[in-house]
Amino acid sequence: MRKRLLGKTGLMVSEVGFGGIPIQRVDAPTVKTILMECLRREVTFLDTARGYTTSEEMIGAAIEGHRDSFVLATKTMAKSYEDMKRDIGISLINLRTSHIELYQAHFVRNQEAYDALIQQGGYEAMLEAKREGLIGHIGITSHDHKLLEKIIEDGRFETIQFPYNLVEHQGERLFQRAHELGMGIIVMKPLAGGAISNGPLSLKYILNNPHVSVAIPGMDSPEQVSENAAMGSAELNYTEEDLKNMEVVRQEMGEHFCRRCGYCLPCPQGLDIPTLFLMEGYLKRYGLKDWAQARYGSMEIKAADCVECGICESRCPYDLPIRNMLKKVDESFK
Known part of the structure; x- marks a missing residue:
């Protein structure tokens, strides 16, 4: 498995990581098998969240005894100082660890949410936890590239997490600027939330972007880990067949897939x-x-x-x- 630098965090991470959303639908023994396959395949970057119900707890139990082999990333939608401090504490307990390498402000959907994070003390609580050694680095996730393009100029965060795949490439300018600022770039939704069936092809596309640090496909079986991890050592040059299949995917999804670019907003009725x-x-x-x-x-x-x-x-x-x-x-x- 190739590794890439996660920006100015200084962390070296597997370029294919593990997304922890789907394991909510499987049991703890299965999660243990999945995470041990990650260990075997050198998938060392694990991403989860407070909002993913049992995901943190199952990951924590599954990697017990192998904690030092993984880079843990989790996140919360908390905005206030008290809520952020509480959630960081819960994450530490759930993940059975004394520290978390990357803690992220989760799903910051608009300027109002970002302002709340700063003004209500959530960000200050993250800084405090970092000073205390409870978390190593601070990141932010969003589905709004225009918002992130503004936020990254503030210099508060070390990483960003944003959707990117064969049909969602509105973040390329964002990635370039974040890279210039030394930020780590985590790609979520690498298979467009399961809409892209050809995972290896989409991962090849993502990993061809030199600004990307790690892609985190959600996986709920050891077989998926094996297939996705293989792209971390596979040849990344495109074949003629790759180019043809990419166009097929884009044509098939073009009529009904939302890229979350946000150009449809604002809605007069307030729909997000x-x-x-x-x-x-x-x-x-x-x-x-x-x-x-x-x-x-x-x-x-x-x-x-x-x-x-x-x-x-x-x-x-x-x-x-x-x-x-x-x-x-x-x-x-x-």
């Missing part, structure tokens, strides 16, 4: 359109029914609130039938 489609993906492609329904249920404005004005469709650079897609989201969660 990209996040609504993201929740549907968790429901249908990740198979996380209860988790997705809980998160969707907590959203104040849902797909059913669409009045079909069509403004979003006039802005979409991919000509997606957003109104019809929102109807399907509404139907999916009924």
Whole structure:
């Protein structure tokens, strides 16, 4: 497995890492088998989150006795000082460790959320935990590349995590600038949330970007670990067949896949359109029914609130039938 530098953190990480969302749907013995396959395949970067129900706890139990072989990354949506401090403590207990290499502000969706993180003391709590040696480095994740393009100039964070794959490449300018600033770049949704079936091809595309530090496909079987890890030592030059298959994937997904570019926003009714489609993906492609329904249920404005004005469709650079897609989201969660 090749390794890459995670920016100014100084950490060397496997260029294919492990995304901890899908293990919510398997049992602890299976997670143990998966993580031992990661160890065998030298997949050393593990990413999870406080919001992934049992993911932290199962990872912590699975790697006990092998803790020093892994770089742990987790995250929280906490914004206040008290909530952030509490969540860091819970993560340490769940992961059965005295320190976490990377702690990230999770799913910072807009400027308001970012301002809350800074003004309510969440970021200060992260700095405090870093000074105390509880966390090693501080990162941020978001699905909004325009927001991250502004945030990275503040110099507060050492890493960013953002979607990137064969059909979602709106983050390339962001990655270039983050790289110039010495930041580590973590690629989430490398298979577009399970929408891309050819995992090796999408990983090859991602790893051809020299600014990327690590890609973290979600995996819930040792077989998936084996297949994805192989790309960490495979030849990355494109074949003619690769180029042809890439175009096929883009054509197939072009009519119905939201790239979360955000150009459809703001919606006059207040719908967070990209996040609504993201929740549907968790429901249908990740198979996380209860988790997705809980998160969707907590959203104040849902797909059913669409009045079909069509403004979003006039802005979409991919000509997606957003109104019809929102109807399907509404139907999916009924």
